[in-house]
Amino acid sequence: MxxxxxxxxxxxxxxxxxxxxxxxxxxxxxxxxxxxxxxxxxxxxxxxxxxxTTPDRQILFRVPWVDDQGQVQVNNGFRVQFNNAIGPYKGGLRLHPSVTLGTIKFLGFEQVFKNSLTTLPIGGGKGGSDFDPKGKSDREIMAFCQSFMTELYKHIGPNVDVPAGDIGTGAREIGYLYGQYKRLRTAYEGVLTGKGLTFGGSLARTEATGYGLLYIVNEYLKDHNDSFTGKTVTVSGAGNVAIYAIEKAQELGAKVVTTSDSTGWIYDPEGIDVALLKEVKEVKRARLTEYAAARPSAEYHEGRGVWSVKTDIALPCATQNELHLEDAQTLVANGVQVVAEGANMPTTREATDFLQENKIAFLPGKAANAGGVAVSALEMSQNSERLSWTFEEVDSKLQAIMADIYQNISAAAKKYGKDEDYVAGANIAGFEKVANAMEAQGIV
Structure with a gap:
């Protein structure tokens, strides 16, 4: 062996x-x-x-809170600090009923290499809870967040561990978490990223993961004398990553024809109306049935089905293991050229292998969706300098980071005789930097 x-x-x-x-x-x-x-x-x-492959530490704790009926509820809280060889732990807080310790460890492990690829000085970690923010009042969410931070604050800090948002953790949740951290620490410091613009947040953070996904695909296309112009794109998901991936894809000349949520999906042959999608998902926090009701060209379908639509570029942006082997087979049969992961590990191993065996360009999440954590690190820099950069400045830095990531993973793949294998390239490039730092620091 x-x-x-x-x-x-x-x-x-x-x-x-x-x-x-x-x-x-x-x-x-x-x-x-x-x-x-x-x-x-x-x-x-x-x-x-x-x-x-062994986390530095795994922190598990109880999160008790009181709902609007006066009933005490109890959730599990997690923070896995995986590796800080190249900088403070950095990674989001996921709030979703499916969250387990195994989920958080997979995300934290991926984050180590993703953060390494950004070329910024940040280590890897992840956290969250099996709490479900859906259907909860603002007061209930505040109660949960305050209880969660009452334990978490002991383990984090601007030079120790800097959490961020993730699935279920948006600006509202980050605000409540940050308020409680300040109360407990009596300190105003950049310990969370994804903060509101009035208290240390960064412009372009909301857009960063979706925009970054499109920037790295654009680098691949340019490297192969191609562009987004006239391309059909399918996207899964309807959260931040999906919405802003759709927005940027259409700005770059593509037509995006799908979006999905946990109950169903939309096919819109005229192209997704981003303004309407934002209204339904960001303002109303409603289901995609409302999008279909307001858009005559849209077809709503229950369940799964995004990957059945003929497309040039597929962007899975929902959750882990959502694109299965049969989906990959359908995509290949329909002539897909590129699959790039906006979510964390949304493609099963069997599907990934099939796509690569059929010479489909496959850009893995640890490279393709690194834009979010990259701009989180830029938010940390702004907080440290007590500065606020313009949207254009942040967006320009994001584009440069994603271009560097593409070049680095491409070069690493070629170095080991795996030209165009971007999974290998991303893992190798991310690993080498972390491994070198670990060896330089001794047996710790």
Whole structure:
């Protein structure tokens, strides 16, 4: 058994019933085989892979809060500080009923390499709770956030661990969390990103992940003498990432024809109306049925189906493992050219392998959706300098970061004889920087 296989088996044995974490580790380790095998004795002696697949610490805590009926509710809270070899832990807080320790560990592990790829000095972490903000009043959400932060504040700080938003954690939640942090710490400091613009937030943060996704796909297209002009694009999801990916794709000359939420999806052959989508999802917080009711050209379908639509570029922007093998087969049969991940690990391993085997350009999430955390790091810089940059300044820096990421993952893939394998390129480029920093700092 090779060193890579031994470490993967160790992860499975030591982390039972955490399939997402196993999946994320296996994808990374498989990509790293040529790097590890070139110097296996050294990496084995240093236990480098054991250290990089084991979080620095895992924090689990109870979150009690009182609902509007006076009933006490109890949720589970998590923060996994995975690796801080290149900077303070950085990663979002996910609020969703599906959140488990395994989910948070998979996201934190991915975040280590994603953050490394941004070229900015930030380590990897993730957190969240199985609390569901949907259907809750503002007072209930505030009660939950204050209780959550009453424990979390002990473990974070601007030079220690800087959480951000994620699924279920938007500007409202970040505001409540930050208010409680200030109350407990009696300090005004940049400990959270995704803050409101009136208290240290950054322009372009809301748009960053979706815009960054389009910027890296655009770099790929330019590298292959192509562009978005005239392309048909399918997008899943209807949150921040999806909305702003749709907006930027249409600005770049494409027509986006789908969007989806947890109950169904829209096919709009005239192109998604971004203003209407924002009104339905950001203002009303309603279902896509309202979009279809207000848009004569739109067809609403229950369940899944976005990937059945003929497309040139597919952008999964909803949640993990949403694009299955049969979806990949349909996309390939319909002539897809590029699949780029706006969400974290939205494509199953079988689907990813199939796309790559069929020579479809596949840009993995740790590279393609790094724009969000990149602008979070830029928010940290602005907070440290007590400055606020213009939208254009932040957007320009974001474009440069995404262009660098594409060039770095492309170069890393070529270096190890895996030209155009952007999964391998992203994992290798992210790993090498973190591994070098870990070795330089000794056995810690």
């Amino acid at each position: 090779t060193y890579v296989d031994e470490v993967y088996q160790r992860v499975v044995d030591q982390n039972p019933a955490q399939p997402e974490f196993h999946q994320a580790v296996k994808e990374v380790l498989d990509s790293l085989r040529p790097v590890i095998e070139a110097n296996e004795a050294h990496y084995r002696k240093e236990a480098l892979l054991e250290r990089i």
